[in-house]
Amino acid sequence: MNDKATASQAERKRGEGVKFVYDILRDDILDLVLPPGSPIDEVQLAERLSMSRTPIREALVRLAGEGLVTTLPNRSTVVSNIDFLNLHTFFDAMTLMYRVTTRLAAQARTAADLETIRARQQEFARAVETHDALAMIAANRDFHAAIAEAGRNPYYTGLFCRLLDEGRRILRIYYSSFDDHLPHRYVVEHEDIIAAIEARDVEAADRLASAHADQIVRQIQEMIARDRRQQIAL
Amino acid sequence: MNDKATASQAERKRGEGVKFVYDILRDDILDLVLPPGSPIDEVQLAERLSMSRTPIREALVRLAGEGLVTTLPNRSTVVSNIDFLNLHTFFDAMTLMYRVTTRLAAQARTAADLETIRARQQEFARAVETHDALAMIAANRDFHAAIAEAGRNPYYTGLFCRLLDEGRRILRIYYSSFDDHLPHRYVVEHEDIIAAIEARDVEAADRLASAHADQIVRQIQEMIARDRRQQIAL
DNA sequence: TGTATTTTATTTGTCGACAAGAATTTCCGC
DNA sequence: GCGGAAATTCTTGTCGACAAATAAAATACA
Numbered sequence: 001m002n003d004k005a006t007a008s009q010a011e012r013k014r015g016e017g018v019k020f021v022y023d024i025l026r027d028d029i030l031d032l033v034l035p036p037g038s039p040i041d042e043v044q045l046a047e048r049l050s051m052s053r054t055p056i057r058e059a060l061v062r063l064a065g066e067g068l069v070t071t072l073p074n075r076s077t078v079v080s081n082i083d084f085l086n087l088h089t090f091f092d093a094m095t096l097m098y099r100v101t102t103r104l105a106a107q108a109r110t111a112a113d114l115e116t117i118r119a120r121q122q123e124f125a126r127a128v129e130t131h132d133a134l135a136m137i138a139a140n141r142d143f144h145a146a147i148a149e150a151g152r153n154p155y156y157t158g159l160f161c162r163l164l165d166e167g168r169r170i171l172r173i174y175y176s177s178f179d180d181h182l183p184h185r186y187v188v189e190h191e192d193i194i195a196a197i198e199a200r201d202v203e204a205a206d207r208l209a210s211a212h213a214d215q216i217v218r219q220i221q222e223m224i225a226r227d228r229r230q231q232i233a234l
Numbered sequence: 235m236n237d238k239a240t241a242s243q244a245e246r247k248r249g250e251g252v253k254f255v256y257d258i259l260r261d262d263i264l265d266l267v268l269p270p271g272s273p274i275d276e277v278q279l280a281e282r283l284s285m286s287r288t289p290i291r292e293a294l295v296r297l298a299g300e301g302l303v304t305t306l307p308n309r310s311t312v313v314s315n316i317d318f319l320n321l322h323t324f325f326d327a328m329t330l331m332y333r334v335t336t337r338l339a340a341q342a343r344t345a346a347d348l349e350t351i352r353a354r355q356q357e358f359a360r361a362v363e364t365h366d367a368l369a370m371i372a373a374n375r376d377f378h379a380a381i382a383e384a385g386r387n388p389y390y391t392g393l394f395c396r397l398l399d400e401g402r403r404i405l406r407i408y409y410s411s412f413d414d415h416l417p418h419r420y421v422v423e424h425e426d427i428i429a430a431i432e433a434r435d436v437e438a439a440d441r442l443a444s445a446h447a448d449q450i451v452r453q454i455q456e457m458i459a460r461d462r463r464q465q466i467a468l
Numbered sequence: 469t470g471t472a473t474t475t476t477a478t479t480t481g482t483c484g485a486c487a488a489g490a491a492t493t494t495c496c497g498c
Numbered sequence: 499g500c501g502g503a504a505a506t507t508c509t510t511g512t513c514g515a516c517a518a519a520t521a522a523a524a525t526a527c528a
Contacts, residue, residue: 014308014480014481014482014517014518014519015307015308015480015481015518015519016307017481017482018295018481041509042509042510043508043509043510051482051483052481052482052483052484053483053484053510054288054481054482054483055481055482055483057292057510057511058291058292058295058481061252061292061295061296061299062295062296062298062299064296065295065296065299065300066299073249073250073510073511074248074249074488074489074490074509074510074511075489075490075491075509075510076509076510077510086386086388089386089387089388089389089390090389092387093387093389093390096334100330152320152323153323153326153327154320154323155323155324155327155393155396155397156323156327158393159389159392159393162389163389248487248488248489248510248511248512249488249489249510249511251511251512252511275479276479276480277478277479277480285512285513286511286512286513286514287480287513287514288511288512288513289511289512289513291480291481292511307480307481307519308479308480308481308518308519308520309479309480309519309520309521310479310480311480
């Protein structure tokens with residue numbers, strides 16, 4: 001499934017076995033290589049990564065803690081489903097965290113923070129230019145995570161990153177039907193947000209982040225609606 | 235250390251071993267039976283609970299995911315420290331979650347929710363009456379968790395409960411010096427919040443929750459300041 | 469006596485194995 | 499042929515053991 005799996009299977013230092021399998025599983029889940037509902041076979045995984053079941057189970061416990069997998073007692077553990085019925089709670093939390101983290105960044109950012117944020121924005125712009133939807137999703141995540149880091153509230157960054165990851169999963173679903181023609185608008189909006197953070201203009205940062213979040217929510221909802229129509233048409 | 239440990243050591247169903255040790259450790263950590271910085275000896279725990287190290291390690295991984303313990307690679311795992319230098323980030327997040335969850339509860343509460351909330355409030359009032367500080371802390375947590383549940387946003391309830399737990403740890407530290415004469419004011423404030431939720435008055439709920447949060451933050455800061463003075467006096 | 473170095477001891481991370489539950493298949497009565 | 503009980507296969511949760519990594523102790527040396 002994952003290339004990294006077969007690659008460095010032999011030489012692995014003691015103590016990083018759990019992190020190894022955790023990273024692989026996490027990536028595969030967020031990239032939908034393992035779609036929601038997929039059962040995760042411990043034995044099979046252990047064979048493929050040529051390691052014991054113990055570190056794999058510990059990685060699964062960690063993933064379960066983050067809500068990425070669900071462990072049915074005495075039954076198989078499966079990749080967590082996306083709760084489409086309650087997506088509004090996701091959008092609500094997402095919007096709030098966009099606002100809060102951007103506000104805090106405008107208050108607390110250092111010069112170094114700005115530099116990091118700009119670097120992420122550049123990666124994002126490049127992804128948009130090259131029409132690489134998947135890279136764009138990842139870059140967008142890193143961009144906003146960098147802003148959250150600049151806000152220096154680990155409680156917010158924790159929840160926000162979790163939400164961004166969940167969003168990555170949702171977007172992956174619809175970016176197959178989306179024709180990779182990515183709106184340049186997001187790049188501009190990001191630039192505006194950076195400007196507000198640099199100017200330490202908290203209110204502007206809040207307003208822009210709020211508008212940006214609304215954009216994204218609207219886009220996702222539109223994609224869902226389009227997908228619904230398509231399914232009915234079939 | 236914990237009574238429950240020695241109690242039902244023999245008969246334990248398969249599959250609940252991890253939850254068993256998780257609950258014990260969690261309680262001990264939040265009640266400061268295991269103070270911050272305490273090393274957790276896997277072997278010792280295994281002997282005391284008469285079980286293998288495997289389920290204990292999985293419980294520790296889970297606790298590490300919630301930030302309650304810190305695992306130093308190839309070294310012992312210790313109970314996480316309370317970051318007093320950055321308490322303001324805690325207060326900030328706490329206040330926001332108080333507001334958001336109470337707002338949502340005012341929007342989405344059902345009759346059943348109100349009943350649960352009222353029950354928790356009664357327990358809280360009883361704890362205040364009997365001057366039982368420790369019971370009050372726990373009841374307060376349950377009261378606000380019930381409100382958050384009524385808001386029906388798992389992302390918010392997740393973060394909020396984590397914050398409430400961390401607050402429980404912080405309060406425990408200072409309630410030894412606090413003379414158990416608990417302010418009746420909190421009971422009244424809770425009643426006001428309930429009334430706003432019942433009336434579905436979102437703005438009032440927000441305002442009251444905000445004021446309530448400020449109260450609590452102020453009280454904690456006051457306790458810290460008093461403690462500082464006391465330490466200097468000694 | 470104090471410091472550097474080797475030796476010992478403790479503790480962690482990982483492994484293979486086994487037994488309890490669940491899922492599946494087989495077998496039997498109708 | 500079909501529904502249900504018994505047996506089998508599979509998977510999970512737990513265990514004891516071992517080896518790497520670290521901490522502690524003992525020894526050598528200046």
